[in-house]
Amino acid sequence: MKKTYFLFLAAAFLFSCQTEIDVKIPEYYNKIVVEGYIENGEYPMVSIYKSIPYFSKMTLDYLVNSVLIRDAKVFVTSNGKTQELFMNMLPNPQAPLFFAYTGCEFKGELNNTYTLRIEWDGKVFTSETSILNCFDIDSVYFAPRFGQTKIDTAANLRIRMTDNGEVNNYYQFKVKIHCKDFQDRLWVNTIPAAFDNSPFKGLTFNYEIMRGSPSTVFMPEMDEQERRRFSRRNYRIGDTVYMKYAHLDEPAYRFWQSAGGELSFGRNPFMSPEPIISNIKCSTGEKCLGVWCGAAKKEVMLILDSTYVQNESR
Numbered sequence: 001m002k003k004t005y006f007l008f009l010a011a012a013f014l015f016s017c018q019t020e021i022d023v024k025i026p027e028y029y030n031k032i033v034v035e036g037y038i039e040n041g042e043y044p045m046v047s048i049y050k051s052i053p054y055f056s057k058m059t060l061d062y063l064v065n066s067v068l069i070r071d072a073k074v075f076v077t078s079n080g081k082t083q084e085l086f087m088n089m090l091p092n093p094q095a096p097l098f099f100a101y102t103g104c105e106f107k108g109e110l111n112n113t114y115t116l117r118i119e120w121d122g123k124v125f126t127s128e129t130s131i132l133n134c135f136d137i138d139s140v141y142f143a144p145r146f147g148q149t150k151i152d153t154a155a156n157l158r159i160r161m162t163d164n165g166e167v168n169n170y171y172q173f174k175v176k177i178h179c180k181d182f183q184d185r186l187w188v189n190t191i192p193a194a195f196d197n198s199p200f201k202g203l204t205f206n207y208e209i210m211r212g213s214p215s216t217v218f219m220p221e222m223d224e225q226e227r228r229r230f231s232r233r234n235y236r237i238g239d240t241v242y243m244k245y246a247h248l249d250e251p252a253y254r255f256w257q258s259a260g261g262e263l264s265f266g267r268n269p270f271m272s273p274e275p276i277i278s279n280i281k282c283s284t285g286e287k288c289l290g291v292w293c294g295a296a297k298k299e300v301m302l303i304l305d306s307t308y309v310q311n312e313s314r
Contacts, residue, residue: 165202193260
């Protein structure tokens with residue numbers, strides 16, 4: 001619907017005639033949006049938001065104070081043990097909007113299944129996810145940008161890995177950049193946000209780790225130069241780059257694959273006309289938004305310093 005609106009707006013400038021257009025916006029009704037994660041070696045973290053009407057004015061203050069749900073009951077269960085997650089009154093730098101429900105009783109473990117239960121507004125929302133085995137990459141390194149033979153002032157990030165062809169695998173990569181100009185607080189999705197092994201099952205392959213756009217929620221207070229730095233796709237001399245790579249289960253992959261187009265450009269996937277495949281279920285049978293995502297992850301760190309400038313293409 002949002003894209004249709006902009007098409008009509010463009011047409012108004014292209015044609016001199018004036019025609020009344022009646023755009024009917026779908027009736028708004030309140031939903032919740034769930035963004036939950038559990039990774040090996042980490043406590044579970046769940047953010048819960050109210051959905052908002054089309055064309056709402058979104059600012060960080062408005063989202064934190066009016067959209068973030070703080071009065072839900074949240075539980076995570078695994079191997080017969082249940083922990084209740086609570087919202088800390090202090091800002092959590094790992095949470096998308098600084099506040100989230102977190103646990104402190106057990107962390108995620110490989111080869112385990114985790115059930116999420118949320119009670120809010122007289123409804124019960126449930127989901128299940130698994131943390132599978134981690135996978136290894138053969139190498140990760142900076143490479144010249146496309147069309148160049150050596151690194152000058154910026155570079156691409158590239159991995160080489162061998163897929164286990166015995167099963168269907170679902171991969172996800174995220175990055176953070178720390179440099180003198182800015183530091184990513186949150187992990188930034190890469191393009192695509194997730195992918196499967198169907199094109200290269202059982203093969204060794206190279207893959208470019210292309211940084212997507214961070215959330216546009218944080219951009220209104222930036223000047224133009226800060227926005228360009230914040231939104232850049234490649235990596236520059238002086239960057240410390242953190243890369244997280246994870247093995248997902250199929251339901252989590254289906255969400256990221258369906259929402260990835262919007263997320264990779266920093267936009268809200270739930271404003272897209274494309275259907276988003278959520279793994280959250282509601283006790284009333286109504287459609288739910290969001291994801292409960294288990295991830296078997298590993299992390300690496302690389303520094304793009306001046307020594308790379310002299311390197312030829314690898």
